[in-house]
Amino acid sequence: MPSTTAAQSRRQNPGSQSALRHRNQQRIVACLLNGPSTQAELARQTGLSTATVSNIVKTMVDGGLAATEPTTSSGRRALNVRLTGKGTVAVGVDFGRRHLRVVVASLGHRVLAEESVGLPLGHRAQEGIETAVALVDRLLAQSGLPRSAAVGAGVGIPGPIDRRTGTVAQGAILPEWVGINILQRLEDALKMPVFVDNDANLGALAEVTWGPHGRTDNLLFLKIGSGVGAGLIINGSPFYGNVGITGELGHATIHEHGLVCRCGNRGCLETVASTTTMLELLSRGEDPPRNAEDIVRNALAGDSATLRVVDDAGAAVGRALGNVANLINPEVIVVGGPLADLGDLLLDPIRRGLIRHAVPVVGESTRLTMSSLGDRAEALGATALVFQHTGIRAT
């Protein structure tokens, strides 16, 4: 089911003339991506009035996004409109627990500007939003583009999004963000259409757009980080289910009477396999690791406690994935997140768990691989989300 987040936002903010105008401009841009067109033809294709088309084209020409030249159509004088190539970038924003990454990308999958900055742990949503807006403006400026050059911004949040309300639902890695209508807040601040999604969903989308899995119909992207979450590509598109909360694999029950999880249940996969848990388990040793990078370094250096913790986490992840594979039988499972550099040290126990818990023909036929997009996956997926929602497809 196509997401209706943007449509919901329109409903919630019916008075936003600038958003409406931007949306109409996108429809015109989408038409022009097929080649130059007359204003009359644009009106016919978009269903907009000729006055609206003429108005928007004028603004686009003034902003350098489009150019016009006289022509004749059916023997009458007309104005031919073409894109200058400036108005077809998308902004991707990836919010983490302590970082923020922004990407400005053109149609055709070229990154024009990109930067990642730190965020204080436990920051409030408003703080994160302000930092994001400043960074978006800076990167657009670096690329020599005005804000209006962006068709929209995709935003990844490390938590479930309730698509009925557009708010961050309980269970987010950022508890300070729960209940915030992130969509509305960002749209007000960025003054462009905003599309919000869960970070793991964007990772999945990135794998089939920016990554090597473009021909894969059914893919699961598993992000192992401070939390554990998955994004689903089903029949070639991100899958959102009923209320928008899918891929909550971090809360699959692994031990019925295990540790209490932040979601309120017990023994969830996250209580066994997140980097948070791994750091806690390793905190009793000498010179304990402080972050995921330390875990990777120590494991690659052969530290036995780290190797054991990684192996146990992988086996638990594999068990959960075995049940997932039995249910939806994906072609590919891609593992991403800050532990990706562990390579086979993490993939091997995951594969073992998967084979052990999936029915044989499913286990054997499911491809398991590490993400090649690293920590850029979510922000890149966020730009793909914009192109997807605005009907502008990369070629």
Add this chain to the structure above:
Amino acid sequence: MPSTTAAQSRRQNPGSQSALRHRNQQRIVACLLNGPSTQAELARQTGLSTATVSNIVKTMVDGGLAATEPTTSSGRRALNVRLTGKGTVAVGVDFGRRHLRVVVASLGHRVLAEESVGLPLGHRAQEGIETAVALVDRLLAQSGLPRSAAVGAGVGIPGPIDRRTGTVAQGAILPEWVGINILQRLEDALKMPVFVDNDANLGALAEVTWGPHGRTDNLLFLKIGSGVGAGLIINGSPFYGNVGITGELGHATIHEHGLVCRCGNRGCLETVASTTTMLELLSRGEDPPRNAEDIVRNALAGDSATLRVVDDAGAAVGRALGNVANLINPEVIVVGGPLADLGDLLLDPIRRGLIRHAVPVVGESTRLTMSSLGDRAEALGATALVFQHTGIRAT
């Protein structure tokens, strides 16, 4: 992804002229369902040659499936073709471990004939197929229809179907059927296009076609019987994943070191919640139940051991469903199979388990209900499969 089983069958059996002819006839039928049409128009719409169209129309008229009358088209004489309403039935066959049900249904969801017969436990596939063919012929005859009146037969098998080969994969409730190319065997015997699917998948399809869930985009049908299996409707269509084996919820791990399952793993949901397991657990009591009907009767009569076994099975099913809901967030979960008459005695513990193991917003928003189609769900779904594959949609 649309299933390609029928197409695969065509490839495996390229010389089957009668199947090809039947397929062409279906395309013509599909056109005529929109209303009468000239032969020239039928040729244009189907891409078939006018000679082929004329040939097939003649056979249809001879068989009483279509009628023709002279007309004029663009001032030229032409032949108008209309359906007599006879050529649009589908056959549904549901194979169980010890039963076989056949339904003959018309487009528009009317059952013309239906019968269920017993099959010996441990019967060979050939035996089941022969019984099915005889019953299909008998029911068609009862309805006053020749075999050629059927656009095809849908067939449900209680086991996973590997769509790459069209064979029953390991893990089937009918071990004697494993490795059999059921599609080919049935097509040879019935001499009509055959579409094979897992029984739980057909149950899911029945819920959104014959059942009350026609407007549901994402639904899971859980069949609790001798085995436990699920069928998925995703974005309005049956979902088959990569190799066709989805919804294998019976093999979700519930107890890491539980009983050994027929799939080779341990502690699968089936080892806790199938009627087979329930009957085994209750075999130690006085006057032990012999089948699912006995379990239902004893539970409704208030037998405490039966109630406890049902409750424990329900809780385990609910736990597995909690993980499923976290992953794909369906709107509705429908429980079917021979225990459906237990009603809330079974639904309550399932709901408890679901709420307990799903993330809160998912657990609260997932509707859980008993199937209203009873033991007819799979056979009805099988007829829907035929109409779906032949592009003929019920109105």
